[in-house]
Amino acid sequence: MAPLTKPSQAELDRRRTIGINLETVTNVSATEFPGNYPGEDLAWDIDEFRNSLTVKFHKNEQFDASFSLIGVDASIANAFRRIMISEIPTVAIETVYIDNNTSVIQDEVLAHRLGLIPFRGGKDGLRNFIKFWKRPAPDADPSEFPTSFDYNTLKLDLRIECTRKPNPPAGETDPTKLYNHAHVYAKDIVFSPEGRQIEYFSGEDAITPVNPDILVAKLRPGQVIDLEMHMHKGIGADHAKYSPVCTASYRLLPLITITxxxxxxxxxxxxxxxxxxxxxxxxxxxxxxxxxxxxxxxxxxxxxxxxxxxxxxxxxxxxxxxxxxxKVKLGRRKDHFIYSVESSGQWDSDELFLESVRMLKIKCQKLEKQVKNMIR
The missing domain is CATH 3.30.1360.10 (RNA polymerase, RBP11-like subunit)
Known part of the structure; x- marks a missing residue:
């Protein structure tokens, strides 16, 4: 048997480069598997993978991060992206109990707008204290033991009425100067802690909107909004309002070679x-x-x-x-992924990637356990 050889660095760079031509794209298929190149051992090796894996941050702000993930397959890179979008849990408004709504916005539209407002609070409380809420069965008796507790439900209130300001300036047409509460903003929503929630959500850790200036509704004198909201934990796979990111995407590193x-x-x-x-x-x-x-x-x-x-x-x-x-060659590197992650507020942007890695590890451990049980 002929001895195994290692390809040159130039050959490795060629294999990793997707060719961008005038009207075609070339070298897009994966070739890093055993038996593809004669005389080469392309079996996966943990030490080689460890040496080639690189994570490099280009921008790391609280709500916006950009980083490169180098040395992994596209399936792994895409798994991180999908987990960030749909499997990292957050809390959002799930149920709105409307006692009075005389604004021009219909009840269901108002509830939908409230549900899409992103909130933030104490990280320990949101991630460890608050658990998932189990929805009652459709045929459940309302008089039975309730399913909402301090460890799975957060209560918010919005009670506001528009009134006229006394002695407005003559000829004034600006509603905000003529009326009190002409505009209802997210900052008007009040968090009402229950039970042990005060231990986790007080002071700077209280449940508040990420952006207090989100416009909820516009009112005129005599119009009232009086409602109570319940927040629950969920994931983006259930509804987009639970997604912890505004955007989570990646692209391959462009290559430009002047020949x-x-x-x-x-x-x-x-x-x-x-x-x-x-x-x-x-x-x-x-x-x-x-x-x-x-x-x-x-x-x-x-x-x-x-x-x-x-x-x-x-x-x-x-x-x-x-x-x-x-005179020029264009391409893209197959294993260099440039991520752009914009957090909706409950998680810091860099934490989202670390959490996606942790969740993928848990999935792999579950799969390993199931395969072992299947073999037995």
Whole structure:
């Protein structure tokens, strides 16, 4: 049997690159499996995987994060994305008990608007103290033992009435200056702790809207909104209001390779084919010409150089111009995923990725246990 060989770095880079051509996309199939390349052992190895796996944050703010996940298969990257969208639990308004609503908004529309308002509170209380609420059966007797307790239900109140302000300025037409509570905002919703909830949701940890200025309704004198809301824990797979993210997406790292010199007016035109910041312009020096003989005739001219390919949107605009034919190659790296995660407020953006990793680990442990039981 012939000895196993290892491919060169150039060959590995070729395999990892998706070719972006004028009208086609090439090299999209996965080839990293045993037996695909003769003489190579592509069996999965944990040490090799550990050495190639990289997580690099480009932006890490409370509600917005961008990071690269390098060295995993697309199925794993997509699993993290799907878990962030639909399986990380949050709390949201589930039931609205309307005692009085004389606004122009119908009861069901008002309840729907309230349900989509994102809330935040003490992390320990939301993640550990509050449990999932079990909905009563359709034929359950209302007089039976209730299913709402302090550990699975959060109570909110909204009681507001629009009245006229005394002595408004003559000729004033702004409703906010003519009336009290002309606009009803999310900040008008009041949290009413029950039982042990005061231990977890008080002070800065109290249940409050993520954005207090979300407009709920507009009222005029004599109109009233009087209602009570119950919040429960759920996941995005049940309803979008439980999703902890506004957006969670990823894209592959764009690759731009300049194979022949692009100089002078062509360099300026080439830079305009990409978003700002992707291509830079610099003068060709004697040192550059010594390092790359192709630039020897162009000393003193302006050349195009790749500055930040991550900003590229892969529009292929440069491939449409004949003067750039054979001078540039576009591609995308198969195992470099650039995530963009925007939190809705209950979780910090970077925590969402860590939680998705933890949940995927739990799923794998359950699957391992089931496979072992099946073998027995």
């Amino acid at each position: 022949k010199p692009i100089v002078g007016a062509d360099a300026t035109k080439f830079a305009k084919c990409f978003p700002e910041g992707v291509i830079g312009l610099e003068k060709v020096t004697k040192k550059m010409a010594e390092q790359d003989k192709a630039y020897a005739p162009h000393v003193g001219e302006t050349r195009a150089t790749v500055v930040d390919p991550m900003r590229d949107t892969v529009s292929r605009e440069c491939l449409r111009h004949p003067e750039f034919q054979g």
